[in-house]
Amino acid sequence: MRTRFLGIAEVTDVPDVAVVVDVMRAYTVAAWAFTRGAERVVLAESLEDALAQKARHPDWVTLKDGSPAPGFDLVNSPALLRNTDLSGRTVVQKTTAGTVGALAVRDAPLVLCASFVVAEATAGLLRERAPREVTFVVTGGSGRAEEDLACAEYIAGRAGGDAVNADPYLRRAAASRSAAELTQGVREGSSPEDVALCLELDRFPFAMAATVEGSLMVLRQVTPTDSPSA
Numbered sequence: 658m659r660t661r662f663l664g665i666a667e668v669t670d671v672p673d674v675a676v677v678v679d680v681m682r683a684y685t686v687a688a689w690a691f692t693r694g695a696e697r698v699v700l701a702e703s704l705e706d707a708l709a710q711k712a713r714h715p716d717w718v719t720l721k722d723g724s725p726a727p728g729f730d731l732v733n734s735p736a737l738l739r740n741t742d743l744s745g746r747t748v749v750q751k752t753t754a755g756t757v758g759a760l761a762v763r764d765a766p767l768v769l770c771a772s773f774v775v776a777e778a779t780a781g782l783l784r785e786r787a788p789r790e791v792t793f794v795v796t797g798g799s800g801r802a803e804e805d806l807a808c809a810e811y812i813a814g815r816a817g818g819d820a821v822n823a824d825p826y827l828r829r830a831a832a833s834r835s836a837a838e839l840t841q842g843v844r845e846g847s848s849p850e851d852v853a854l855c856l857e858l859d860r861f862p863f864a865m866a867a868t869v870e871g872s873l874m875v876l877r878q879v880t881p882t883d884s885p886s887a
């Protein structure tokens with residue numbers, strides 16, 4: 658399995674298989690939303706798009722990064738979301754990096770959205786599919802966000818069947834600029850517990866796949882059938 662690690666702006670083709678990585682915090686938050694019962698997560702193109710979806714579907718739950726804003730029900734924080742009952746709900750998510758990265762590869766036949774909390778399930782799905790090439794979209798910091806790159810490299814190793822020690826990858830993420838900003842409370846719409854929740858390796862047994870459904874890009878849970886090979 659060949660691997661490429663690209664920032665969002667570096668994606669100029671349509672990959673066969675894309676793994677869009679956002680550890681802090683979009684795809685940790687999405688995984689928590691599924692765990693709290695969400696049926697699907699609609700990845701919105703813009704804040705206006707998210708609000709338009711809400712106007713059409715008042716029962717949908719809108720979520721954005723940064724500070725709380727009128728028309729949005731939730732912020733992009735795993736700690737602030739994890740006690741919210743989302744049973745059967747559709748969540749509309751718009752963030753600065755994560756959702757943008759998925760929309761950049763929307764035409765790819767397989768798009769997985771990932772973070773450390775779903776790392777092994779994502780790797781398991783890749784082992785199952787055994788593609789010739791996987792493009793990892795490293796969403797933060799123009800492709801250089803250490804938490805996303807570390808997670809992408811870890812998943813790539815596990816997808817190749819290697820027995821990878823996760824500790825150095827988690828340490829890189831813990832030392833990242835994003836982690837520092839979240840810990841220091843620089844980012845609005847955050848909790849001091851967010852970093853720890855974003856670093857919970859394999860907290861959840863499912864992966865997350867995004868597909869185009871009509872005019873929407875929709876993220877759903879998917880569970881690999883294979884068992885870890887190491």
Ligand SMILES: O=C(O)[C@H](CS(=O)(=O)O)OP(=O)(O)O
Pocket residue numbers: 679681682683684722723733752753754755756797844
């Ligand atoms: O909510 C987050 O932590 C970030 C905000 S920003 O990219 O640092 O402005 O969004 P995400 O898309 O989850 O990285």
Ligand SMILES: [Mg+2]
Pocket residue numbers: 679680681682683754755796797835
């Ligand atoms: Mg991020």
